[in-house]
Amino acid sequence: MEIRSKIALITGANRGLGFEIARQLGKRQIKVLIGARNAAAGQAAVNGLIAEGIDALFILLDITETNSIDKAVRIVTEKFGYLDILVNNAARLPKATDSGLPSQVSQELLLEFLETNFLAQVNVTQSFLPLIKQSTAGRIVNMSSSIGSVTISSEHLHQNGPKPPRIPYAASKAALNMFTVILAKELRQDGIKVNSADPGLTQTDAGGPNAPYTVEQGARPAVWLACLDDDGPTGCFFTHVEEHVVNNPW
Ligand SMILES: NC(=O)c1ccc[n+]([C@@H]2O[C@H](COP(=O)([O-])OP(=O)(O)OC[C@H]3O[C@@H](n4cnc5c(N)ncnc54)[C@H](OP(=O)(O)O)[C@@H]3O)[C@@H](O)[C@H]2O)c1
Numbered sequence: 001m002e003i004r005s006k007i008a009l010i011t012g013a014n015r016g017l018g019f020e021i022a023r024q025l026g027k028r029q030i031k032v033l034i035g036a037r038n039a040a041a042g043q044a045a046v047n048g049l050i051a052e053g054i055d056a057l058f059i060l061l062d063i064t065e066t067n068s069i070d071k072a073v074r075i076v077t078e079k080f081g082y083l084d085i086l087v088n089n090a091a092r093l094p095k096a097t098d099s100g101l102p103s104q105v106s107q108e109l110l111l112e113f114l115e116t117n118f119l120a121q122v123n124v125t126q127s128f129l130p131l132i133k134q135s136t137a138g139r140i141v142n143m144s145s146s147i148g149s150v151t152i153s154s155e156h157l158h159q160n161g162p163k164p165p166r167i168p169y170a171a172s173k174a175a176l177n178m179f180t181v182i183l184a185k186e187l188r189q190d191g192i193k194v195n196s197a198d199p200g201l202t203q204t205d206a207g208g209p210n211a212p213y214t215v216e217q218g219a220r221p222a223v224w225l226a227c228l229d230d231d232g233p234t235g236c237f238f239t240h241v242e243e244h245v246v247n248n249p250w
Contacts, residue, residue, distance in 0.1 A: 005055070007083055008226060009033040009076065011063050011124060012090025014041040016204035017143065017222070019048075020215040021087055024223045026054030033076065035061035035090065037068070063090050063120040069127045082134035085226045088124060088176075089143045092116035093169070093206035100166020109168050117172030122179060138192035141225045142180050144237065146198050148173025151249035177237060177250060184235030193232060197222040198239035198248050221245050 008025045012018040014036035022032040026049055034049070034056055036042030042058040049056035059075060062068040076083055092113050099105065125140060132138040146152045147170045177196050184194035201211040202218030221238045224245045237248040 004082075006030040006085070007033065007076075007080055008085035008087065009035055009059065009072075009083055009128065010087040010089055011035040011061060012037075013087075014038060014045045016206065017199055017202060017215060017218050018087070018089040019045055020219040021089060021222050021226070022056065023049060023052070023054065024216075024219050025085070025226060026052070026056060028223075028227065029055075030085070031055045031057070033057050033059045035059050035063075035072065037062035037090075061124075063088075063124050064116055066123060069124055073127050073131065076128070076131055081131070083128055083131040084135040084137060085139045085141070086125065086128050086132060087141045087143065087222055087226060088121045089222070090116075090120075091143065092172075094166055098166060098168065100168055102167045105167050110171070113168035113172040114175065117169070118175040118179070121176055125179075125183070132192060133190055136191075137230060138187075138190065139226050139228055140183070140187075140192065140194040141222050142176050142194070142196045143222060144177055144180070144196040144198055145169070145173045146200070146239065146248060148175075148177050148196075149198075149237070149249055150174060180237070181235045181250075188234060191230070193225075193228050193234040195225045195228075195234060196237040196248075197225055198237065200239055 008030050010018050010022045013022045013034040026032045034042050034046050046056045046058045059072050061072045180194050180196040199218030200213045201207050202213045203211045220240045238245050239248045
């Protein structure tokens with residue numbers, strides 16, 4: 001019997017955590033499709049991975065553009081006809097200049113975050129789902145954040161410690177978490193596992209150089225969830241503590 005290679009698509013994989021998740025999956029002999037909206041950056045990432053002996057291919061993919069998603073689906077359908085792993089990693093990250101107080105936040109800023117971090121994730125997932133259903137062990141990993149945890153955010157209310165997070169990013173990741181749970185239930189009968197991953201504050205362009213975790217560490221929960229066995233969890237939220245992947249509260 002011919003054993004077909006495992007294929008993973010990682011969105012926003014030209015840099016940061018997406019690139020590192022692709023690298024770690026590639027090191028496990030998984031063919032990695034590098035989704036990126038910038039062709040030069042995407043191809044440069046692929047060249048770097050190939051130089052490390054990884055089987056990588058660039059896929060032009062702007063997750064907020066339905067035409068771009070459709071084209072990417074067509075390419076993966078024609079070239080492979082299935083997809084084993086989808087990592088919804090690309091996101092709009094908060095900038096220092098974003099004003100995010102719930103009492104003042106603009107509709108425009110809320111929409112911007114919800115469009116990229118929630119609506120686009122749903123659109124990408126729905127569009128690739130027919131290909132994931134062709135896998136014998138489909139896995140969907142939504143890159144979330146502890147900031148999208150209502151439990152963790154509500155702890156700020158009772159502490160004198162850190163400021164509460166800004167509402168646009170927090171709400172968009174909380175919505176993504178809800179997508180994880182409800183989609184996991186819908187797809188359980190298909191054997192497709194859907195989980196959220198929290199990398200922790202990580203040293204990317206978004207996290208900054210002083211973040212506590214390296215990209216190698218931050219990528220760990222997503223890689224673990226992408227490679228779950230058939231008896232692994234679904235509809236759950238994971239982060240990492242020291243060397244271990246652990247549950248995160250919703
Ligand atoms: N870093 C952290 O501390 C941290 C903590 C918690 C959760 N996370 C989550 O982890 C994921 C990765 O974060 P990161 O720190 O690696 O972010 P990053 O370094 O800012 O990279 C973001 C990636 O998303 C891509 N992207 C943004 N909008 C896109 C679009 N419309 N279409 C396609 N690609 C798009 C960017 O592409 P361009 O290069 O073209 O801009 C880039 O590749 C995100 O989901 C984030 O919310 C990160």
